[in-house]
Amino acid sequence: MPNCITSRIPNTLTCLNLFSGCVAAVMAFQLKYELALLFIIIGAVFDFFDGLAARALHAYSNIGKDLDSLADDISFGLAPAVVVFSLLQEMPYPPYLQSIEPYFPYVAFLIAVFSGLRLAKFNNDTRQTTSFIGLPVPANALFWASLVVGFHPWLTDGTVNPLVLLVLVCLSSWLLVSEVPMFSLKFKNLSWVDNKLRFLFLLVCVVLLVCLQVKGLAACIVWYVLLSLLAGRNA
Numbered sequence: 001m002p003n004c005i006t007s008r009i010p011n012t013l014t015c016l017n018l019f020s021g022c023v024a025a026v027m028a029f030q031l032k033y034e035l036a037l038l039f040i041i042i043g044a045v046f047d048f049f050d051g052l053a054a055r056a057l058h059a060y061s062n063i064g065k066d067l068d069s070l071a072d073d074i075s076f077g078l079a080p081a082v083v084v085f086s087l088l089q090e091m092p093y094p095p096y097l098q099s100i101e102p103y104f105p106y107v108a109f110l111i112a113v114f115s116g117l118r119l120a121k122f123n124n125d126t127r128q129t130t131s132f133i134g135l136p137v138p139a140n141a142l143f144w145a146s147l148v149v150g151f152h153p154w155l156t157d158g159t160v161n162p163l164v165l166l167v168l169v170c171l172s173s174w175l176l177v178s179e180v181p182m183f184s185l186k187f188k189n190l191s192w193v194d195n196k197l198r199f200l201f202l203l204v205c206v207v208l209l210v211c212l213q214v215k216g217l218a219a220c221i222v223w224y225v226l227l228s229l230l231a232g233r234n235a
Helices: 002-007 009-029 033-057 062-090 095-100 105-126 137-155 162-177 192-212 216-232
Strands: none
Touching: 009 033, 033 095, 062 105, 062 137, 062 192, 095 137, 105 137, 105 162, 105 216, 137 162, 137 216, 192 216
16 A cells, blocks of 8 residues: 555656646736746746656656656646747737737747657657756746746836747747757766766856846756857867
8 A cells, every 4th residue: 555655656746746837827827927937936846856756766657757748848838838928918019010919929839839849859769868958848947937027027118029039939949859968957976077067057056046036047047058058069
């Protein structure tokens, strides 16, 4: 009986991730972006611990693997897509875009589509056991949610053209399924030699978060991508 109970712990955590993603999407539809970001972060915490629990309890299953991908596409694909969708509905449009204004926000759902493709690719790519190929979906979700929360007044006062958001959506969608190598934050030990890239990343992230607060979270994801590109070129 205890084995039966413990085997369900990872899937329970995954379901909590899925639930958090659903709440985040609702909050985004209601323009409560801070709460959407909060529930995306909560989902990311559950996503971290469900994998940790599965490894610790040796509770692997095909159902768990499929459920994890489904939960991730809701929490880190659909939820940030709804955040961007709602933002694009709020943004003022220049005269030359007003004819497509009712339809333009739907481009945000490319984030959900390419997140799904990224997750399917990850599940079947044996190269991604210790690092990533392409931008991880939680990182992409945190970028978008924190960008909207941190820069909301600037994004909705007419300063930013909605086409800029379209370019960013396309860029992040490409990064999700790209062949760009991205380092993992998993520490096997605390050695500086083995983890200097991770320590450098975390050190700069602390500075960004202290100085920029919520905006710093989006900056951390940009820093992660840039550092991965730099590390890949020097490898």
